[in-house]
Amino acid sequence: MKSLLLVIDVGNTNIVFGVYKDKELLYDWRIATDKERTSDEYGLLFEQIFKYHGIDPKEVENVIMSSVVPPLMHTLPAMSIKYFNINPIVVGPGVKTGMNIKYDNPREVGADRIVNAVAAYEKYGGPLIIVDFGTAVTFCAVSKDGDYLGGVITPGIKISSEALFMRTAKLPKVEIAKPDRVIAKNTINSIQSGLVFGYIGMVDYIIERMIEEITDNGDKVKIVATGGFSTLIAAESKYIKKIDKLLTLEGLRIIFERNK
Secondary structure: OOOEEEEEEEOOOEEEEEEEEOOEEEEEEEEEOOOOOOHHHHHHHHHHHHHHOOOOHHHEEEEEEEEOOOOHHHHHHHHHHHHHOOOOEEOOOOOOOOOEEOOOOHHHOOHHHHHHHHHHHHHHOOOEEEEEEOOEEEEEEEOOOOEEEEEEEEEOHHHHHHHHHHHOOOOOOOOOOOOOOOOOOOHHHHHHHHHHHHHHHHHHHHHHHHHHHHOOOOOOOEEEEEOOOHHHHHOOOOOOOEEOOOHHHHHHHHHHHHHO
């Protein structure tokens, strides 16, 4: 019996996807984003993962996806049509999100940012700030009334680490991990300290300034973190009190409900 919703979030580094039965997320998975893979390769990979967990692809009744990777905007819908026999909803212009986007050009806002904002507002209310620690770190502001106000985009911690390694002759590539102290006694810990504590400082400063700009009547602003490196940075932040790793998948489910 068909009853499952497949949600797919295509990021620059990872594709995160999961299956919902009504409002319950049954499974979620993360695979590397590969722009060179064909729709057949993705289809077979999805089939294998489903089979491993005892899910029949025929049980999937609907598919919704968001993508920030243009080369895969054709590949994955084609995969959905061929392997699931479903024409998916792709989050973008024309799809009802239920959110008023106060951006100069609303079409410029990444689909993942809107999906996160929809989920966070639905779950936590506003005003709020969502910090997504992905390939880029994005900060999104949502008003008390649920309007998407805009935000900030900075390079992600991994991009910064790789740029440092690529652009310097003697600095090594390091694991991104929090050292015990800020003042480090060796090169590896020095780089780790700069990356981790540097990002904590940047994140808190940007949040601080955003709070000033959102609030004019003393409303308490909720801060929610998501994305791969959220646990590492958010645990040390003065402002982030809530980590919600599956925010994007939840947002896709909510947007699907609004477009049924």
